[in-house]
Amino acid sequence: MDLAKLTMMELRGVLRKGKATSVDVVEAIRDAVAERDPRVGGYIGLDFETALAEARTADAKLPMGGIPVAIKDLINVNGQPCSCGSRMLAGTYRSPYDATVIRKLREAGAIPLGRTNMDEFAMGSSTENSGIQLTRNPWDLDRSPGGSSGGAAAVVAADMALASLGSDTGGSIRQPASFCGVVGLKPTYGRVSRYGVVAFASSLDQIGPITKTVEDAALLLGVIAGEDPKDSTTLRAPVPDYVKGLGADLKGMRVGLPKEYFIGGTAPGVRAAVDAGIRKLEELGAELVEVSLPHTEPAVAVYYILATAEASANLARFDGVRYGHRAENVNDLAEHYRKSRSEGFGAEVKRRIILGTYVLSSGYHDQYYTRAQQVRTLIRRDFEEVFAKVDIIASPASPTTAFRIGELANDPLHMYLADVFTIAANLGGICGLSIPCGFSESMPVGMQLLGPALGEGAILKAAHAYEKATEWHKQRPNP
Numbered sequence: 001m002d003l004a005k006l007t008m009m010e011l012r013g014v015l016r017k018g019k020a021t022s023v024d025v026v027e028a029i030r031d032a033v034a035e036r037d038p039r040v041g042g043y044i045g046l047d048f049e050t051a052l053a054e055a056r057t058a059d060a061k062l063p064m065g066g067i068p069v070a071i072k073d074l075i076n077v078n079g080q081p082c083s084c085g086s087r088m089l090a091g092t093y094r095s096p097y098d099a100t101v102i103r104k105l106r107e108a109g110a111i112p113l114g115r116t117n118m119d120e121f122a123m124g125s126s127t128e129n130s131g132i133q134l135t136r137n138p139w140d141l142d143r144s145p146g147g148s149s150g151g152a153a154a155v156v157a158a159d160m161a162l163a164s165l166g167s168d169t170g171g172s173i174r175q176p177a178s179f180c181g182v183v184g185l186k187p188t189y190g191r192v193s194r195y196g197v198v199a200f201a202s203s204l205d206q207i208g209p210i211t212k213t214v215e216d217a218a219l220l221l222g223v224i225a226g227e228d229p230k231d232s233t234t235l236r237a238p239v240p241d242y243v244k245g246l247g248a249d250l251k252g253m254r255v256g257l258p259k260e261y262f263i264g265g266t267a268p269g270v271r272a273a274v275d276a277g278i279r280k281l282e283e284l285g286a287e288l289v290e291v292s293l294p295h296t297e298p299a300v301a302v303y304y305i306l307a308t309a310e311a312s313a314n315l316a317r318f319d320g321v322r323y324g325h326r327a328e329n330v331n332d333l334a335e336h337y338r339k340s341r342s343e344g345f346g347a348e349v350k351r352r353i354i355l356g357t358y359v360l361s362s363g364y365h366d367q368y369y370t371r372a373q374q375v376r377t378l379i380r381r382d383f384e385e386v387f388a389k390v391d392i393i394a395s396p397a398s399p400t401t402a403f404r405i406g407e408l409a410n411d412p413l414h415m416y417l418a419d420v421f422t423i424a425a426n427l428g429g430i431c432g433l434s435i436p437c438g439f440s441e442s443m444p445v446g447m448q449l450l451g452p453a454l455g456e457g458a459i460l461k462a463a464h465a466y467e468k469a470t471e472w473h474k475q476r477p478n479p
């Protein structure tokens, strides 16, 4: 039995029966990484010694006892480097504390193992903006794993991790999950604490699970969710037992199909796989309802105004004084800032800081930032109106399968437009997931299910019923 290939639920059974130990699991991951990561490049840091020490004292009776989880490189794990995929922080920063999600993982018995590659500061959709290395899609090494949580999705798809934690500001969990053929869930804004997570756009960021099955996503979400006194934006709402809530039957569930998400622009192979997925939901008892999200078209523009505005403020702290790379041979403070930031940040991060500073500058603030906030309210209302009529929404997760490496790297606008199906959920503060629903030209396709605020139970239930009735999630790449 190859322990790295199991799901978390399967592994939990194995560990509880004493058929293997947590040390065996960490060693299995070490072997899998040695064999496959030289080609995939999903990890940018791995500390097996610490993980083995933690594995030796693991308690299999806990909900995730002895199970290693890979961590996107923007979540602080005490004593480990945290570079956000940036040369700004690589080699200079080590976390002095655990993020709340890491504390919760530890309390559930899990072991944080490995730092996964990402677009620098989570800005991107292909992981090509990483300042550290390239990550390749395990299904086709000439393609991108998606982004920005590309490493986190690739290591799960390639059985180099049982599960991982990613972050999603505009699709960065769902899109790489769809590109790599795994499950990725973005929780409702405020469902999961952001304490100890390096901020990109604070009103949009959420941490969530990337897993091999829906049941595993339910398990991991239940562990990390909940109110946190250290993050005032977390919601004061009890955390249900998401695993217990999974049932097989979708009778009576109303699934909305937003007409704006099905009007062309989506690759035919993606469309065909998602259409078949939606028919399957209907076979399982769901009722399909056409709905409208009229403010879909401006969503990409609104996102790239608000996200860059927030990023320009959040990234001000990386100045080589408090945090980050410090330039040498400077004559004065202004030169110190200029040189340190010029050398530390990559091109996309600079582009976003410049854009964000521009939309906030006096004279333009009302025209861009304030207007974008107003349209954001309309987008939020669109969802409220639709969720008064339906339980969940179904759509593609991305208009295409994984891009070829280099295909869009020098075409930022085109890359931004590819976020069209995922970003509205962040602007609306609602939850969403991507689940494997087929292949197009041998590359995985993801179906996105969106739910209302705190509707994680409903989208997990629908996704689980779908997964039980299909075989897509059992397909594994062979990188």
Ligand code: GLN
Pocket: 122, 123, 124, 125, 147, 148, 167, 168, 169, 170, 171, 172, 173, 200, 307, 419
């Ligand atoms: N692709 C989007 C961006 O580049 C989303 C990134 C994310 O969710 N972190 O901003």
